Amino acid sequence: MDHSPKQYVNLGCGTRYDPNWINFDIVPAGPQVRPHDLTRGIPLPSGSCQVVYHSHVLEHIRRAEVKSFLRECLRVLKPGGILRVAVPDLERICRLYLEKLEGALKGDQRAARDYEWIMLEMYDQVVREQWRSEMWLYLNRDSLSNEQFVRDRIGNFRDNDPPAHAALVRPSLLRRLLRTSARQIIDSLHWFKPARALRIGYFRMSGEVHQWMYDRHSLAKLLLDIGFANPLQQTAASSQIPNWKSFHLDTAPDGSSYKPDSLYMEAMKP
Ligand SMILES: C[S@@+](CC[C@H](N)C(=O)[O-])C[C@H]1O[C@@H](n2cnc3c(N)ncnc32)[C@H](O)[C@@H]1O
Numbered sequence: 001m002d003h004s005p006k007q008y009v010n011l012g013c014g015t016r017y018d019p020n021w022i023n024f025d026i027v028p029a030g031p032q033v034r035p036h037d038l039t040r041g042i043p044l045p046s047g048s049c050q051v052v053y054h055s056h057v058l059e060h061i062r063r064a065e066v067k068s069f070l071r072e073c074l075r076v077l078k079p080g081g082i083l084r085v086a087v088p089d090l091e092r093i094c095r096l097y098l099e100k101l102e103g104a105l106k107g108d109q110r111a112a113r114d115y116e117w118i119m120l121e122m123y124d125q126v127v128r129e130q131w132r133s134e135m136w137l138y139l140n141r142d143s144l145s146n147e148q149f150v151r152d153r154i155g156n157f158r159d160n161d162p163p164a165h166a167a168l169v170r171p172s173l174l175r176r177l178l179r180t181s182a183r184q185i186i187d188s189l190h191w192f193k194p195a196r197a198l199r200i201g202y203f204r205m206s207g208e209v210h211q212w213m214y215d216r217h218s219l220a221k222l223l224l225d226i227g228f229a230n231p232l233q234q235t236a237a238s239s240q241i242p243n244w245k246s247f248h249l250d251t252a253p254d255g256s257s258y259k260p261d262s263l264y265m266e267a268m269k270p
Contacts, residue, residue: 007050008241009076010249011038012057012207016258018247022049026207039065042072049076051241053249055086056259059210066212070226077269082240083228086250089263091215093122113146121153121261125210129200153261219265228267240266 008021017023019032022044028035036043039061042052052073061069073083096118103111117138124135139157144150150157189195203209214222220231232240236250236257245251250258 007048007078009042009044009049009052011042011052011054011073012060014056016055016249018249021247038069038072041068042076044076046075047078050078050081051084052077052081053084053241055249056088056262058085058087059213060207062211066222067226070222070228074227074269079269081269082266083223083269084234084239084241084264084266085219085223086259086262086264087214087219088121088210088261089215090213090218092261092263093118093213097122110146114149117146117150117153125208126213128209129203131203131208155256155258155260214263216263216265219263220267223265223267227270229270231265231267234264234266236260236262236264238264240268 008018010017010021010023013023013025013029013033015029017029017033023033024036024038024042025033026035026037034043038057054073058066058069070083077083097115100111100115100118104115120135120138124133128134138144139150183199186195186199190199216233220233223231234240236259237245237255245255250262250264252258
C-alpha cells in the first residue's frame, strides 16, 4: 500500500482536514481545500486514490444522487483502496429516542430533557428552513441542564473554533453586499408565496439539511450494491487506513471522538 497522503482524499471536509490530503468542499474553508460540488462527480482520474474519506457528508446528499456519488468514490479508488464513511448513526438515535421516551413517560425529568434533544437530532436537520433552527436555539441557550448528554452526543459544541490551518475564505465585499441585499429583498417579500418558496428552496439546496439517514445495515447494503467489498463497522479511532489516528480527522489529539454520534464504516474496492 502506498501511504503518500496525496493519494488520500477528504470529500466535503468542512473545516476538518489534513493539508497534505486532497480536500474538497462546496464551500472551501481554506486555500488547501478545492472548491467543488461533489454531486457533479469527483474531479480525479480513475484508480488514482488509496483512500477516500467523507464525514457527515453522505446524509446531505439527495437520495436520488447518493448512488452516483458513491460510484464516483469507487471509480477514483485503486483496487484494494479504502472508502471510510462517517454518518450520524440512525440506529443509536432511535434507540436513545425510545429509551428517553420511556423515561419521560415514567416522569423522569432528566429523561424528558434528553428526549427533547434527541428529537432535535432526529428531525431538526431534516426539516429546518433557516440557519437559526430549533437546534441552534437549543444549543445557544444560556445554560443547559443536560449539557453533558448533549456533549456526549455531538462533542464540544460550545467551542467550535476551526483548526488553526482552516482560515475561512470569505467571499469578496461586493459578493457579500449583493448576497445580503438579495436576501433582504426576498425576506421583505415573505408574504409573497413564490418569494418564500425561493428562500426556503435556496436554503434547502445549500447542503445544510439531512436528505437521508443511515444505520449499519442500510449503509453496508448500499456499499455492497455499489460494488464495494467487505463493509466493516469501525470506531472513531479504528481503521484499516495506516496511522489513521495521526490525521486527527475523527479523533482529537487527546484521543476523544470529534463526532460521538457517528457510525463509522469502511469498505474496499475489489
Ligand atoms: C456536516 S459538514 C461536515 C464537515 C466535515 N466533513 C466534518 O466532519 O466536520 C458537511 C460538509 O459537506 C459539504 N458539502 C455538502 N454538500 C456538498 C456538495 N454537494 N459538494 C461538496 N461539499 C458539500 C458542506 O459544505 C460541509 O462542509
